[in-house]
Amino acid sequence: MPTTALxxxxxxxxxxxxxxxxxxxxxxxxxxxxxxxxxxxxxPQRRPFALIxxxxxCQPDEAWAGLRVRPDHLMVHLGYLSEAGILESMAQAVAxxxxxxxxxxxxxxxxxxxxxxxxxxxxxxxxxxxxxxxxAEIVLQAPDVLVVKTTSGYNATLVAHCEMRLFLEPxxxxxxxxxxxxxPSAAVEYAH
Amino acid sequence: MRxxxxxxxxxFFTLADAEAPEPNRLRLQVQLxxxxxxxxxxxxxxxVVPGVCVLGLVKDVLQQxxxxxxxxxTCSNSKFLRPIDPITMPALTLxxxxxxxxxxxxxxxxxxxxxxxxxxxxxxxxxxxL
Numbered sequence: 001m002p003t004t005a006l007x008x009x010x011x012x013x014x015x016x017x018x019x020x021x022x023x024x025x026x027x028x029x030x031x032x033x034x035x036x037x038x039x040x041x042x043x044p045q046r047r048p049f050a051l052i053x054x055x056x057x058c059q060p061d062e063a064w065a066g067l068r069v070r071p072d073h074l075m076v077h078l079g080y081l082s083e084a085g086i087l088e089s090m091a092q093a094v095a096x097x098x099x100x101x102x103x104x105x106x107x108x109x110x111x112x113x114x115x116x117x118x119x120x121x122x123x124x125x126x127x128x129x130x131x132x133x134x135x136a137e138i139v140l141q142a143p144d145v146l147v148v149k150t151t152s153g154y155n156a157t158l159v160a161h162c163e164m165r166l167f168l169e170p171x172x173x174x175x176x177x178x179x180x181x182x183x184p185s186a187a188v189e190y191a192h
Numbered sequence: 193m194r195x196x197x198x199x200x201x202x203x204f205f206t207l208a209d210a211e212a213p214e215p216n217r218l219r220l221q222v223q224l225x226x227x228x229x230x231x232x233x234x235x236x237x238x239x240v241v242p243g244v245c246v247l248g249l250v251k252d253v254l255q256q257x258x259x260x261x262x263x264x265x266t267c268s269n270s271k272f273l274r275p276i277d278p279i280t281m282p283a284l285t286l287x288x289x290x291x292x293x294x295x296x297x298x299x300x301x302x303x304x305x306x307x308x309x310x311x312x313x314x315x316x317x318x319x320x321x322l
Contacts, residue, residue, distance in 0.1 A: 049233030049242070074230055077199040083251070083264035084199075084244035091244070111235055113275055114243035120267035120315065162267070 028057045028064075034100060036068070042099035044111045045092055048074045051085060052092040052134075055100055062137045063097035071128045080125035081132065086160050087120065090150040093134040094166060098146070111169045115145070120162035130154035144168050197261075200245065201252035204228050208283070210257075218257060218288045222249065222303075226278040241276035246311055250288060250301045260319055262297065267315035274310050281305040295320035 034042055034055035043052065051073075057064040067089050069076065075085030091114050099109035126132045132154050140147035144167060151161040201207070208221035224241065231239035247264060255262050276284070288301040293316075300314040 044235050046233035046236050049230045075199075078197075082199055082248065084242070084248040087244040087247070088242055111238070113240065114272055116272065117243070117267050117270040117313075120270075122264055122266070125263075 026057075032056050032066075033058055034096065039096065042103060042109060043092060043095045044099075044109060045095070049088075050092070051075065051089040052096050055096050056133075058097055058100050060101075060138070062135065063093065063100075065093035065096050065134050065136070067132045067134070069126050069128050069130055069132055076128060079128050081128075082125070083122050083160075086122065086126060086132070086152060087114075087117070087162065087164075089132060090134050090136070090152055090160070090162060091164060091166065093150065094136045094146060094148050094164075097136060098168070112146070112166045113169075114164055115167040116165040118163050118165075120160070120164075122160040123158050126152075126154055126159050132159065139163070144170060198252045198255065200248045201256060204230070204245065205249055207253070207256075216290055218253070218286075218290075220253060220286045220288075222284045222286050224276075224278040224282045224284065226282060228278075231278060239278050241278060243270075243272040243311065246272070246276075246301075246303060246313055247315075249286070250299060250313060251317065253286065253288060254290060254297070254299065254317065258297075258319070261321065262317040262319055263321075265296065265316050265318045267313065270311070270313040270315070272311040274308070276303070276305075276310050281310075284310070292319065 032054045036053040039050065039053060040046065043050065045051070052065050052067050054066040055063065056066060069081045073081070075082050075088065095112050098112065102109045132152055134150055134152045137149045138146065139149055146166040146168065147163070148166065149163050152159045204225055206223045206225070208223050210218060210220045212218055226239060230242070234240060234242050247267065251262055251264060285304045286301060287304070288299060290297055290299045295318060297317040297319040299317065302312045303310045
C-alpha cells in the first residue's frame with residue numbers, strides 16, 4: 001500500500017487560518033556570490049587563519065557572509081569558536097565584502113587591519129558545526145578607513161555585535177600575483 | 193587549571209617574567225612565537241599579530257593569574273595603533289589592570305615594545321558562571 005507524507009497528500013489542504021511558516025533565510029542564501037572553494041581569491045587571509053567561507057549578499061552599504069565552524073580550526077577551543085575567532089570572523093566578513101567589490105572593479109584586494117573596537121558585546125559562543133552568519137553594515141567609508149557595525153549569529157541565536165574601525169593598507173596585497181602564478185588553474189576558475 | 197585549557201598561552205606566546213607593582217595590576221614580559229601556525233595565514237609572507245589575538249592573550253594571562261575561567265563579554269575603546277610584527281618585536285611588555293565587579297571582571301591592558309605603545313584594550317570578562 002503506497003504511503004504519502006501527510007503534508008504532501010493532495011486531499012489534506014491547509015486550513016485558511018494556517019499561514020506558511022516563515023522562511024528563516026532570504027532567497028539569496030541559496031545562491032552565494034562567493035563559495036568556500038573560491039574565497040581565497042577575495043581575502044588576503046589564508047588557510048589556518050581564514051575565518052570566513054561564503055559571501056551571500058553584497059550591497060554598497062551592507063553584506064552578509066558566513067562561516068562553517070569546523071572542529072579543527074585554529075580558533076576553535078574546547079568545542080566552541082572562541083571570542084577572538086568570532087570577532088575575527090566579523091572583520092573578515094568586511095574584508096570579503098571589500099575584496100568582492102574590488103574584484104568586480106578589477107582591483108586586487110587590500111590587506112586590512114582592525115584599528116579600533118568599540119561597543120563589542122558577546123552574548124554566547126558559536127559551537128562547532130554551526131554556520132555563523134555575519135551581517136556587516138558600513139557606517140563610514142573613507143579611502144583608507146572603514147567604520148562598520150557587525151552582527152553575528154547562527155540559526156536564531158544572536159552571538160555578538162560590535163562596531164569596528166578597519167584600516168586598509170594603501171597598496172594592494174603583494175602575495176596575490178604570486179598566488180595566481182602558483183595555482184594557474186584556480187585563476188581560470190575565478191574568472192567568471 | 194590545566195595547560196590545555198589555554199588557547200594561546202604556551203603555543204602562541206609565553207610569559208617571561210611577571211611582577212605585580214600594585215594589587216590588581218600586572219606587568220609581564222611576553223615572548224611571541226613567530227613560528228605559530230596562524231602567521232602562515234595572517235598574512236602569508238607578512239606576519240602580523242591579529243588584533244583579536246591580543247584580547248585572547250589578555251584573557252589567558254588573567255585566567256592563569258586568577259586561576260579562574262573567563263569569558264570575554266564586552267570590549268570598548270580598544271585601539272590598535274601599530275601592527276605588531278612578531279619577527280621584529282617578539283618581546284613585548286603587557287600591562288594589565290583589573291577590577292572585580294559582581295560577576296564581571298573589568299580590565300584595561302596595553303602592550304608596549306621598548307616604550308612604544310602598540311595597542312590599548314579595555315572591556316570586561318565574565319568570571320562567574322552558573
